[in-house]
Amino acid sequence: MSQQYPSVLLEKAVGEFAKLPGIGRKTAMRLVLHLLRQDLQTVEAFGNAVITLKREVKYCKVCHNISDTDVCQICSNSSRDASTVCVVENIRDVMAVENTQQYKGLYHVLGGVISPMDGVGPSDLQIESLVERVKSGTVKEVILALSSTMEGDTTNFYIFRKLAPYDVKLTMIARGISIGDELEYTDEVTLGRSIVNRTVFTGTM
């Protein structure tokens, strides 16, 4: 059932919000009416924040992470280990790994994973520039930290083949049961792999 909007401007604004992923027309209406109750300055701050971001955003020349500068804070931080590069799918994955505070190396943001179904091939991703980074010789280890999906696995294998000619250690983040998981609720594939890839118990978890 098509709704009758009392105003064309309102309908347009609701339509724009409803294009966002996971936002339906009802939620869009609620958000737009919320903004309408704020003063003009607040609404302008909202609208312009995203326009400014899109206009002025830069991507790090080295790792392709979002950055305000040509080379990002992580890549330009000399106290980080430049010999280790963690390959991730997107910016959110960089933030997720950073939040663990367990990693002190650099990153390489692919911008996606190989997915023929979605029309994403290797040339759409930052794989060539990863090969160039490895070629340059400073990188000793490349850690593959992609999603454990068909597309992630395909991408892992593609990178493995691309980096095979070079003298670099290629590792993959561990797959196994999550911390806090109960065995009986873990899926068979994960549990099976976690037995095959068991590690030496050293007395610490």
Next chain:
Amino acid sequence: MSQQYPSVLLEKAVGEFAKLPGIGRKTAMRLVLHLLRQDLQTVEAFGNAVITLKREVKYCKVCHNISDTDVCQICSNSSRDASTVCVVENIRDVMAVENTQQYKGLYHVLGGVISPMDGVGPSDLQIESLVERVKSGTVKEVILALSSTMEGDTTNFYIFRKLAPYDVKLTMIARGISIGDELEYTDEVTLGRSIVNRTVFTGTM
């Protein structure tokens, strides 16, 4: 745990989205990154739609509904019954009633309900202008269609008192069990009221 954003512009845009009701920082991040993947034109259309709405929106002089013109499409529609006015809380309620296609009269948008807890008093609502509309003499019936809450009831009673001196029929939308509801799952208060306010059975539902 505070997240480290790789870009100040990104953090600002995420912050603006996270101010919206029901949007947390994770969802905000997802929405902003989605917009960042669109081209500049799309992002500008999004940002400007809501700014333009806020700048240029008008409210109908008669019923206070959102409108692109001084008097809204509903109030200026001569085929509608100008002697009946349905009092609602907000614009969404106008759209909800319109969607039923059961109502051919006009509306009066209060802009809220009396709620001392939220600092909303009668003077913050369009109650005076409702009294003025009734005073002018064309209105024969005022239908109260507010939420069935404490605040809605308070507002109903306030309007009842305000309109008492005038020769106008004051009605309230029916409260009872919802169509499709099963009796055993209906709350006591609603079921009790629906028995007290029973209507004559005429053979049609």
